[in-house]
Amino acid sequence: MTSWKLSLPCTRAEAEAIDAAEDVAEGVVLMTTEIEEDDREHWRLDAYLEAEPSPETIAAICALVPSAAATAPVIERLADEDWVTLSQQGLEPIAEGRFVVHTSAHPVAPPPGGRAFLIEAGQAFGTGHHATTSGCLAMLDGMADQSFGTIIDVGTGTGLLAFAARHLWPEAEIIATDIDPRAIVVTRENAELNAIPAIDLIVADGALDDSITARAPYDLLIANILAGPLVSMAPEIAAIAAPRATIVLAGLLETQRGDVVAAFGECGCTLDAVDRRGDWSILRLTAGAVRYVPTKPIDPKGRDGWALDL
Structure with missing residues (x-):
């Protein structure tokens, strides 16, 4: 061709x-x-x-x-x-904890007790080669000894982070969403290619879709998108989080961390850990002891361009 x-x-x-x-x-x-x-x-x-x-x-x-x-x-x-x-051709496999991510040009076996994911570049964002995605893999890997019953990956891209969650918590109910229908098609294809079982895929703008809220609250929420949308979506993400749920956020520069933490802080969430990788930061937060209820209409401003998993 x-x-x-x-x-x-x-x-x-x-x-x-x-x-x-x-x-x-x-x-x-x-x-x-x-x-x-x-x-x-x-x-x-x-x-x-x-x-x-x-x-x-x-x-x-x-x-x-x-x-x-x-x-x-x-x-x-x-x-x-x-x-x-x-x-x-230049995308060498990347390894984070028990996970290895590779393309078909560079096949690799998983580490003992680990999992290798075949994710081709160019389909949607989230091949694992960007610092934010690899950082999220490391963050999830470090939480393997915790237990989560309901998990949502908002802005799933290629599905990689949802796949990692499925490996770590095989009994959990997992939903992966994206505003871009192409990303959901790619995630479905990748799930089949990697033999990933039972992940529900939803095309949705943000976290307020009826199919998302009907299954709330969630014990683990992952949103690897961009800083502006994270700030804008903080109330709706917090609103579907269970009390003391774990929230993993990425796609933000270190210089943007304060704004993101402040936005989620206003929704009762507290910062627990930061994994800084170059100019990028991956955050782990805990939701408040009482489920958050927005006090004013949610402003979707800032969501433009969020439909990608970094």
Whole structure:
């Protein structure tokens, strides 16, 4: 299959922002690569495309890397190549606790007593290679000795965190939601590919959908999305949490931690642990001793762009 690649230099900050962004267009896979270790200014963006990029698509990709505004993108035609495989060649397996995440280009066996997940890049966000997703895996792994009966993964992306929860708590009732129907399709496919049993998948905007609230409260809530939506959604997430439920939040920069913690603090939640990974932070909170009831209408402002699992 003939495919195309567009490449541009970028900074680490731009790469992290790209990792937290939705696809710029249908049939485009974005990959960022560190060129020089621990050098914030020398990264590369590669965009893999199913067809020759249009001027509009080129402009959309270039807009992701303002630092390269004066640099012409390198556009290559990749004849008779599988563009998805090409985009994954640099994705080595990642290991967090008992979990290993890999693509088909790099198969790997799980550690003793652990679990390997095959998650292809480019389907939806949440391959495990971003610090927020790997940090959530580590956070969940560290909670393995706890017991949870009802679990929800809000903004599931590829389904990876819900799959990890299923491995750790095989008897729990688990729901995975996403605002993007494509993500739910991808999660269902990944669940079949990895032989993941019994996870209910729901297309929903936020946490107020009737199919979500009807099963509340939840003992463990996972939301690996973005800081703005986390702040906006704090009341609705807290409202479906059981008293003293565990809440794992990610997708936020360290500089945004205060805003997120404050928003959940207003809903009776307290911060228990922080796993900082580079510029990103993963938070573990505990809900209040009494189930939270919102005191005013919930403002959905800030949800735009939350439909991705980092």
